[in-house]
């Protein structure tokens with residue numbers, strides 16, 4: 001998966017962080033695809049989780065500074081994602097049976113990939129529009 005220009009929010013730091021997020025998600029999908037060992041997958045999920053937290057706090061900080069009234073709602077969306085990652089962690093922690101990596105990649109696609117694309121397109125871009133209007 002790759003970040004594309006139509007996902008641009010128009011705030012450089014945020015867009016750069018989104019690209020990095022996509023890189024990390026791709027890294028996870030690749031690790032699953034290549035049937036890497038459990039500890040490696042766990043590390044990749046943690047790496048993704050840490051970066052998402054860092055990125056969300058950056059976004060929320062900017063919204064707070066801008067006096068954006070969509071902040072509370074946006075925070076709730078971010079919380080859903082962090083919860084999705086938590087579920088993914090739990091799924092990855094289960095003993096590997098046949099087909100487990102297939103299930104893990106399907107879940108990753110649903111709760112991470114689909115979520116992030118939808119969130120950027122609908123929710124983050126709204127904030128981008130708001131910031132454009134202020135300039």
Ligand SMILES: [Fe+2]
Nearest residue numbers: 059119123124
């Ligand atoms: Fe966001």
